[in-house]
Structures are given as C-alpha cells and as structure tokens.
Amino acid sequence: MDRSSPSRFRRTAPFVAVAAAAALTLAGCASAHGGKKAEEAAQNASAGKANTPRMTVALVTHQAPGDTFWDTVRKGAEAAAAKDNIKLVYSSDPNAGNQANLVQNAIDQKVDGIAVTLAKPDAMKSVIGKAQQAGIPVVGLNSGLSDWKQLGLLSFFGQDESVAGEAFGDKLNTTGAKKIVCVIQEQGNVGLTQRCDGVRKTFKGTTETLYVNGTDMPSVRSTITAKLKQDNSIDTVVTLGAPFALTAAQSVGDAGSKAKVATFDLNKDLVKAVQNGSVEFAVDQQPYLQGYLAVDALWLYKNNGNYSGGGVQPVLTGPAFVDKSNVDKVAEFAAKGTR
Amino acid sequence: MSMAQHAEPAVGTTPPASGPKDTDGRTARRPLALRLLARPEVGVFLGAAAVLVFFLVVAPSVRQGSSMATVLYQSSTIGIMALPVALLMIGGEFDLSSGVAVISSALTASMLSYQLTLNVWTGVIVALAVSLAIGFFNGWMVVKTGLPSFLITLGTFLILQGVNLAVTKLVTGNVATDDISDMDGFNQARKVFASSFDVGGVQVKITVVWWLVFAALATWVLLRTRYGNWIFAVGGNKESARAVGVPVTFTKISLFMLVGFGAWFVGMHNLFSFNTVQSGEGIGNELIYIAAAVIGGCLLTGGAGSAIGPVFGAFMFGMVNQGIVYAGWNPDWFKAFLGVMLLGAVLINLWVQRTATRR
Numbered sequence: 085m086d087r088s089s090p091s092r093f094r095r096t097a098p099f100v101a102v103a104a105a106a107a108l109t110l111a112g113c114a115s116a117h118g119g120k121k122a123e124e125a126a127q128n129a130s131a132g133k134a135n136t137p138r139m140t141v142a143l144v145t146h147q148a149p150g151d152t153f154w155d156t157v158r159k160g161a162e163a164a165a166a167k168d169n170i171k172l173v174y175s176s177d178p179n180a181g182n183q184a185n186l187v188q189n190a191i192d193q194k195v196d197g198i199a200v201t202l203a204k205p206d207a208m209k210s211v212i213g214k215a216q217q218a219g220i221p222v223v224g225l226n227s228g229l230s231d232w233k234q235l236g237l238l239s240f241f242g243q244d245e246s247v248a249g250e251a252f253g254d255k256l257n258t259t260g261a262k263k264i265v266c267v268i269q270e271q272g273n274v275g276l277t278q279r280c281d282g283v284r285k286t287f288k289g290t291t292e293t294l295y296v297n298g299t300d301m302p303s304v305r306s307t308i309t310a311k312l313k314q315d316n317s318i319d320t321v322v323t324l325g326a327p328f329a330l331t332a333a334q335s336v337g338d339a340g341s342k343a344k345v346a347t348f349d350l351n352k353d354l355v356k357a358v359q360n361g362s363v364e365f366a367v368d369q370q371p372y373l374q375g376y377l378a379v380d381a382l383w384l385y386k387n388n389g390n391y392s393g394g395g396v397q398p399v400l401t402g403p404a405f406v407d408k409s410n411v412d413k414v415a416e417f418a419a420k421g422t423r
Numbered sequence: 424m425s426m427a428q429h430a431e432p433a434v435g436t437t438p439p440a441s442g443p444k445d446t447d448g449r450t451a452r453r454p455l456a457l458r459l460l461a462r463p464e465v466g467v468f469l470g471a472a473a474v475l476v477f478f479l480v481v482a483p484s485v486r487q488g489s490s491m492a493t494v495l496y497q498s499s500t501i502g503i504m505a506l507p508v509a510l511l512m513i514g515g516e517f518d519l520s521s522g523v524a525v526i527s528s529a530l531t532a533s534m535l536s537y538q539l540t541l542n543v544w545t546g547v548i549v550a551l552a553v554s555l556a557i558g559f560f561n562g563w564m565v566v567k568t569g570l571p572s573f574l575i576t577l578g579t580f581l582i583l584q585g586v587n588l589a590v591t592k593l594v595t596g597n598v599a600t601d602d603i604s605d606m607d608g609f610n611q612a613r614k615v616f617a618s619s620f621d622v623g624g625v626q627v628k629i630t631v632v633w634w635l636v637f638a639a640l641a642t643w644v645l646l647r648t649r650y651g652n653w654i655f656a657v658g659g660n661k662e663s664a665r666a667v668g669v670p671v672t673f674t675k676i677s678l679f680m681l682v683g684f685g686a687w688f689v690g691m692h693n694l695f696s697f698n699t700v701q702s703g704e705g706i707g708n709e710l711i712y713i714a715a716a717v718i719g720g721c722l723l724t725g726g727a728g729s730a731i732g733p734v735f736g737a738f739m740f741g742m743v744n745q746g747i748v749y750a751g752w753n754p755d756w757f758k759a760f761l762g763v764m765l766l767g768a769v770l771i772n773l774w775v776q777r778t779a780t781r782r
Contacts, residue, residue: 119538149703295758299706305496306494313749327599327699
C-alpha cells in the first residue's frame with residue numbers, strides 16, 4: 085500500500101502553510117492603512133455605578149446568531165447592567181418554543197426581572213404568566229407592541245414597525261421617489277413584512293416586494309441586480325437591515341441603474357455609506373436604547389417602584405432618521421458599535 | 424472523451440484510457456445518441472437548457488447580455504463550491520459544514536488582517552491554511568472513526584457556527600468584522616477574487632472565469648489522472664479499492680481538503696466583494712451545494728458522477744433563482760416556484776437517464 089508519501093504530505097502541509105503565513109507576518113507585511121491601529125482612537129464612555137444591592141436580570145430575545153442589530157441591543161443592556169450593579173443573563177433563540185423555554189429557564193434561576201421580546205406573542209403567553217405568578221416583573225422590548233399590555237407586562241420599549249414603515253413612506257414622498265422595491269431578507273418574518281406594509285400604506289408611488297436569501301450575500305447582490313434590470317423604472321431600493329443596504333448599493337452599480345438606496349436600521353459601515361452618499365437615509369429604532377431602557381426599567385421598578393410609560397403607553401425608541409444632515413453626530417457612536 | 428466517467432469498478436493505477444474496446448458480447452453496441460444520453464451530465468444539460476429556454480420566453484429581460492452575467496455570477500458562487508462537493512460525493516462522502524466554512528475562512532482573513540494591521544494577503548494565506556485544516560480535520564475524523572461523514576460534518580458545522588460567532592464577538596466586540604477596504608493589498612486581492620471585466624459592453628464577474636477554470640481542471644483530474652481514478656474507486660467500493668492498492672485514506676482526506684479550498688475561495692470572494700463579513704451567514708448554503716451536485720448527476724451513494732454535471736446543476740439553480748425575479752412573478756411564491764422548477768428539471772434529468780439506459 086502506497087501510504088508513506090501522501091501521509092507525509094498531509095502531516096507537513098498545514099505546518100508549511102502556517103509557517104509561510106508567520107514568515108510573511110514577520111517579514112513586515114504590515115498594512116500602512118486602516119486596521120486596528122486606526123480604530124484605537126475611539127474609546128468607551130463609562131457612567132458611574134449604582135450602590136444598590138446586586139440583582140439578576142434575564143434578557144431573552146428571538147435573535148438569530150450573528151446579527152449586528154441584536155448585538156447592539158445586547159450592548160445597551162450590558163451598559164445598563166454595569167451601571168445598575170445588575171448581573172445580566174442573556175439568551176436567545178429565533179424559534180418561539182425554544183425562546184419560551186429560555187424564559188422558563190430564567191424563572192427556574194429565580195432572577196429578579198425578565199426582559200423579553202414578543203416576536204410570537206401567543207407562544208410566550210403561558211410562560212410569561214408563570215413568571216408573573218412567581219413574582220418576577222417582566223418588561224417587553226423590540227417586538228410585541230400590540231400585545232405587551234394584554235400579557236400584563238410592566239412596560240414596553242421599542243418601535244412600532246408599522247409606524248416606522250409609515251414614517252419611512254412619508255420620507256420617501258419627500259425624495260420624489262415613484263417606484264420602490266422593498267427587499268425582505270427572511271421570508272415569513274412578521275416584523276419585516278409589517279415594515280414593508282407600512283411603507284406601502286403612506287408611500288404615494290408603487291411598491292413592490294422582493295425576497296432574498298439573507299444568509300448568502302452574493303445571492304442577495306445578484307437577486308437585487310436582477311430585479312433592477314427586470315424593472316428599470318424602480319428608482320429606490322428599500323432594505324430592512326443595514327448589511328443589505330450596503331449590498332443593494334453594489335447591485336445598483338452592477339445593474340447600471342440610477343436607483344437610490346434607503347434602509348431600516350444602522351451599523352457603522354452604513355453610517356459611512358450615508359456620509360459618502362451611497363445610501364440616502366436610514367431609519368433608526370435605536371436598538372441600544374431598547375436594551376438599555378428595558379434593563380434600567382427593571383432596576384427602577386425594584387428600587388423605586390417606577391413604571392416607564394406609566395404602565396399604559398409604550399416607550400417608543402424610533403423611528404429616528406439618520407441622513408446627511410445628522411449623520412456626523414451619529415458616526416462617532418456607531419464606530420464603537422453602539423448605534 | 425472516453426466513457427470512463429462511469430468507471431464503477433475502474434480500479435487501477437493507470438488513467439482510464441479509451442484504449443482497446445472489450446467486446447465480449449455482454450455489451451451490445453448501442454446507437455451513438457443513446458450512448459450520449461446515458462452520460463450523467465447530459466440529463467442535467469437538457470434540464471438546464473429547458474430552464475434557460477423557458478425563461479428566455481417568459482422573461483424578456485433575461486435576453487439581455489447583462490442579465491445573463493448576473494445569472495452566471497450567482498451560478499458561479501454556488502458552482503465553485505459545488506465542484507469540490509461533487510468530487511467528495513463521487514468519493515462517497517459529503518460535507519455539511521461547507522456553507523459555514525466559507526464564512527469561517529472570510530472571518531479569519533478579515534480579522535487577522537484588521538486586528539494585527541497586516542497586509543490583507545497575510546490574512547488570505549492564513550485563511551487558506553485554516554480552511555485546509557478544517558477539511559483535513561473532517562477527513563481525518565471520518566477515516567479514523569469510520570463514522571458516517573453526515574455525523575462528523577454535522578458536528579463540524581455546529582462547531583464552526585459557534586466559533587464564527589463567538590470568536591468574532593471576542594475579537595472585534597461586534598458580530599460583524601470591520602471594514603478592511605482601505606488596507607494594503609485589498610485592491611490587489613479584490614482583482615483576484617472579486618473584480619469584473621468587460622465583454623462586449625457587459626460586465627462579467629471574475630468568479631465566472633474561475634468557476635469554468637476549476638471545472639475544466641476538475642474534469643481533467645477526474646478523467647485523465649490516477650487520482651481521478653482513485654476518487655471513483657473509493658466511492659464505489661472502499662474495501663476492494665484498498666485491496667488493489669488505492670490509498671483510500673489519502674484520497675478521502677484530500678477530497679475534504681479540496682472542499683476546504685473551495686470554501687476559502689468563495690470566502691475570499693465574499694470578503695473582497697463586501698468588505699465586511701457577518702458571522703451568522705452561510706447557514707443553509709451547504710444544502711444548495713449538495714443539491715447542485717446531485718442535480719448534476721452525482722449519486723448520493725458515491726462512485727458515480729462528473730465534474731461538468733455540477734456546473735449545469737449550479738447554472739440551473741442560478742437561472743431559476745434569478746429567472747423568477749426577471750419574470751416578475753408574485754414574490755410570495757418565490758420559494759415554491761424555485762422548488763417546483765428544480766424538481767421539474769431533476770425529473771427531466773431522471774427521465775433522460777432512464778430512457779437512455781433502458782435495454
């Protein structure tokens with residue numbers, strides 16, 4: 085059996101590659117531009133710390149792994165927890181049944197408060213009831229604007245997706261757009277559909293919908309390109325997440341179209357795109373604020389009996405528009421990944 | 424081209440040649456047309472052609488050259504991965520981790536270059552080493568444990584998914600990497616992995632060229648080299664292959680590493696095309712690669728298939744995907760259309776095969 089030469093190859097090949105890379109590194113292949121060194125200017129702001137007794141809060145969301153939006157929510161929650169002397173327990177699952185189990189898990193841990201998103205309110209109903217029976221205060225954030233009061237939550241922090249969509253449509257009317265395509269990156273997601281429906285409601289021109297595969301960027305890029313070529317009367321591409329707006333801007337170039345790009349949600353690269361004009365504007369629901377306020381509200385309730393929104397009205401965190409006129413103010417915070 | 428592509432028991436150390444025909448009376452000479460139709464890639468070729476003609480008729484905008492460039496672009500990013508995935512399947516294994524492995528590679532290159540402020544080529548090379556190492560790990564585990572590759576690579580799939588997210592968060596503080604487009608070497612690397620060029624006024628993406636080059640290379644390896652013969656042999660019957668001296672362990676591990684190479688290449692395309700990478704991407708794409716290979720005539724059980732078949736398989740997927748958009752059909756039905764058209768194309772493929780091989 086001829087095994088000696090191939091096995092020697094497979095033992096040595098990875099080492100050769102790593103060694104080559106190390107050699108390149110040592111040989112001074114440093115980049116003169118960008119990189120970590122360029123970033124190290126910006127640093128975190130830190131508030132003081134409360135001297136109230138240590139408490140534990142669980143934040144349970146329907147985040148899918150690796151999403152920039154939810155990462156910002158979590159950062160807001162962590163900032164509030166650090167300030168309020170709270171131990172934050174974060175967990176998430178996009179599947180409603182699993183998310184309900186995570187809430188049960190928090191109840192079993194006897195936490196002092198639970199902040200939860202209600203992407204699928206019916207599935208969360210019974211477990212939220214159990215938390216209330218156990219005397220644990222619950223607040224809602226992000227999704228569930230129409231259900232939080234009915235489920236007996238203390239407060240709600242978020243954006244009404246329909247209201248945000250409507251505001252978006254109004255803004256589009258002022259830009260002179262006639263025909264838009266609303267790009268949905270996850271077929272069947274209720275919140276995303278509400279955004280497009282909201283836009284359609286107030287926008288005076290024609291609205292079309294396009295579904296793309298959100299986990300495959302080359303596919304997103306070519307699908308938007310295809311749509312722009314199929315219908316060259318489209319003058320604005322509306323995306324529902326920051327990374328998709330950046331890709332849509334490339335599709336516009338690929339298709340040789342003159343369409344503009346506008347989007348829901350922000351991240352630091354999108355801020356740059358607004359600054360250089362490749363994206364017109366973004367509507368920001370301020371995810372950091374949602375996470376921060378939800379955790380802080382539980383602290384206020386425990387230590388001072390406060391109800392944000394008086395227990396009757398939701399506390400709206402959006403829609404705030406970011407465009408050329410105010411983007412520079414947002415940019416410094418976005419660079420830290422908190423806007 | 425010889426018929427060696429069907430090489431079920433073609434276990435040997437010489438390349439399959441079209442040499443002296445053995446006419447021992449068991450196989451009657453059949454008409455050329457039927458023999459041609461019996462080749463694994465002809466069914467998928469006809470399926471792809473049917474889909475193309477269909478959309479040329481129903482969607483006027485498909486008829487522009489630039490639309491075809493878009494279709495080919497999508498097909499190429501699937502197709503570059505479908506090739507090594509197909510070779511691996513011919514070799515009797517498959518890899519569920521290939522979708523997220525693409526993202527692992529892109530994340531490695533991006534974070535290493537950015538965090539250490541290095542020329543991006545350093546990141547690109549280290550990412551290649553990491554991708555090959557992932558492939559080696561998969562192959563080594565499969566060979567050493569004898570467990571089905573389904574289980575092993577499902578494990579790797581989950582590990583990579585978690586590592587992608589956790590390491591990115593740990594290193595960058597965010598779940599996406601930082602923009603590296605202003606760093607040294609970026610523009611060069613973009614030329615290699617993500618540029619486009621002009622063909623008669625149409626912008627064609629470089630990935631299309633790479634895709635066809637890799638396909639030609641894979642076809643040559645499969646049909647004209649000893650290694651190609653080994654692939655058919657280990658996929659057909661591992662034990663008898665081993666008995667006649669085929670290095671089964673080497674062949675299997677190297678096939679997994681080839682998938683790693685593909686993941687690296689597509690990962691670099693993603694990185695240099697979009698400047699940043701989100702750590703949660705890539706999930707689900709492994710099934711699309713496998714689908715393109717299977718539509719292209721690779722058996723799920725190994726031992727048969729071709730390298731050109733998956734090219735048409737990937738094209739068919741890209742064509743249907745974009746064609747539905749060009750046709751402007753109600754997008755609520757998008758996934759359903761996609762499924763129906765793919766099933767239809769596969770059925771044409773199957774029908775052609777059955778008709779052609781019926782005695």
